[in-house]
Amino acid sequence: MSDEKDERRPAGELEATVMAALWAAGDPQTPGEVQVSLGVGLARTTVTTILTRLHDKGVVDRRRQGRGYAYFPVQDAQGLTARRMHTELDRDGDRETVLARFVAQLSPDDERVLRDLLESGEG
Template identity: 60%
Template structure:
């Protein structure tokens, strides 16, 4: 996956572009529709591969359509960020407490106050 100057783009950047196109569309999209919506000049097969990988990761859903699949985002950008945070925590090893402590240490005062508020909130 290269740009017009031959430099390789990070897969995460391409995945983010594909997800942004799905969020903006607000309706299921084919690979061709996603390709048309993103600003990068990518082959349809590249977009289809990215959509397949995002589907395998559980980040997009898909359903059969006339000539293949249409894809839709499983979560909004905030849900996706939370999912990434959970995945990182799950892969952090045995000492989740240490990872959480280091995370909290890095919060600014406003974020720390918001986290405290959320933790103290009654949950259904």
């Protein structure tokens, strides 16, 4: 029996790695192209599964290319982070308390940036 199970990485880590490859590529990538760019020994089927899950989550989109698909991110890294923050906020019924605790933990610089964004109407 091999140590393959010990070498497995969490799905979130794999998804982040695949997303980084898509952002770095700058144009739609097939699972095979992503696999080559990762260079970490993942099977093409594993990369395809990760891309399909990301598509199901609405994080990437795809277009037909040959018999398969080429995938591309629907947002940049910062947009995806903001989306995740909204998702977490939506999970709790007491938004005001969650936001208050979030703001209370901001660094002075982050607090200044947030104030500036809110005052300028960009937030």
